[in-house]
Amino acid sequence: MSDKKVYVIPCSGIGKASASVGRDATYRVVEDLLPDRADTLCLALLTLEDEEAREKVRDNYVVAIDGCAKDCARKNVEAAGRAPDIAHRVQDYLKKHKDLKPEAVLDVGEGGRKLVEIMSEELAGEIVGLLEEDD
Amino acid sequence: MALETRPKFVGVLSCSGEEEPEGTIARNAVRLVMEKYRPGITVSLCLPLYLAGDSGEQEFAKRVPVIAVDGCEKACARLSTEKYSGEVSDAIDIRALLRQWGVEDELSRSHPRELEWELAERVAREIVRIIDRYIEEGKVAATNTR
Numbered sequence: 001m002s003d004k005k006v007y008v009i010p011c012s013g014i015g016k017a018s019a020s021v022g023r024d025a026t027y028r029v030v031e032d033l034l035p036d037r038a039d040t041l042c043l044a045l046l047t048l049e050d051e052e053a054r055e056k057v058r059d060n061y062v063v064a065i066d067g068c069a070k071d072c073a074r075k076n077v078e079a080a081g082r083a084p085d086i087a088h089r090v091q092d093y094l095k096k097h098k099d100l101k102p103e104a105v106l107d108v109g110e111g112g113r114k115l116v117e118i119m120s121e122e123l124a125g126e127i128v129g130l131l132e133e134d135d
Numbered sequence: 136m137a138l139e140t141r142p143k144f145v146g147v148l149s150c151s152g153e154e155e156p157e158g159t160i161a162r163n164a165v166r167l168v169m170e171k172y173r174p175g176i177t178v179s180l181c182l183p184l185y186l187a188g189d190s191g192e193q194e195f196a197k198r199v200p201v202i203a204v205d206g207c208e209k210a211c212a213r214l215s216t217e218k219y220s221g222e223v224s225d226a227i228d229i230r231a232l233l234r235q236w237g238v239e240d241e242l243s244r245s246h247p248r249e250l251e252w253e254l255a256e257r258v259a260r261e262i263v264r265i266i267d268r269y270i271e272e273g274k275v276a277a278t279n280t281r
């Protein structure tokens with residue numbers, strides 16, 4: 001089994017509740033669902049072109065989660081030298097679960113929390129699939 | 136009548152800080168300033184847009200005085216602003232502040248509890264002090280404070 005890690009990197013979205021959902025789903029995956037294989041990384045380090053962070057991205061699997069169509073997480077990963085192995089926008093999940101609209105940036109509310117659950121379960125499944133392909 | 140040319144807003148820019156509890160405090164403190172303490176005068180920016188956006192975002196520090204709020208000494212918000220946009224007017228390093236305040240508790244990056252929220256409030260008040268100083272010094276035209 002490959003000992004590569006999976007870095008789940010959400011966008012930093014300071015102004016969008018959807019970005020908060022992406023971040024919360026990231027924490028759920030890396031801390032609760034796949035703590036042994038997955039971790040997160042400060043996206044701002046990639047913006048800063050920090051060499052250690054860029055190396056982590058190049059040498060491991062990366063999942064980019066974006067809060068809007070500007071796709072900051074995906075683009076900052078790409079600027080580090082490779083495309084993410086998995087890339088999603090929170091909006092893609094929202095389209096499938098229109099009733100689970102997140103409420104606010106600081107507190108995504110009940111609907112937002114349900115969306116975090118759905119999203120993190122699906123993401124964890126995809127990540128396991130990615131790791132199995134490598135075995 | 137003299138034409139008002141001073142900026143009307145203060146830019147408050149948080150690092151992304153997903154990896155570190157202090158990064159979560161940085162984001163939450165900036166949101167508290169935007170929503171609760173100085174909503175009329177504060178503007179922010181998603182930091183990774185410096186690299187992922189169009190060149191408009193790189194005008195940020197040229198248009199408004201920027202307070203960089205960083206979770207740790209890596210200073211991603213301050214250094215990214217300097218790299219892509221221009222000088223910052225002030226910078227806060229939350230890890231250094233917590234040391235100064237004698238906070239030694241283990242903090243959560245993902246599930247802020249009462250303590251993390253208290254610290255975010257305290258950092259927010261530090262940011263507000265800087266904004267109010269800019270207003271007092273006439274660095275910004277305070278027509279939109281609330």
Ligand code: SF4
Binds near residue numbers: 067184
């Ligand atoms: S993808 Fe959208 S919400 Fe996320 S950091 Fe970029 S601009 Fe902000």
Ligand code: SF4
Binds near residue numbers: 150
């Ligand atoms: S300043 Fe520190 S906490 Fe903030 S994004 Fe950079 S490395 Fe992360």
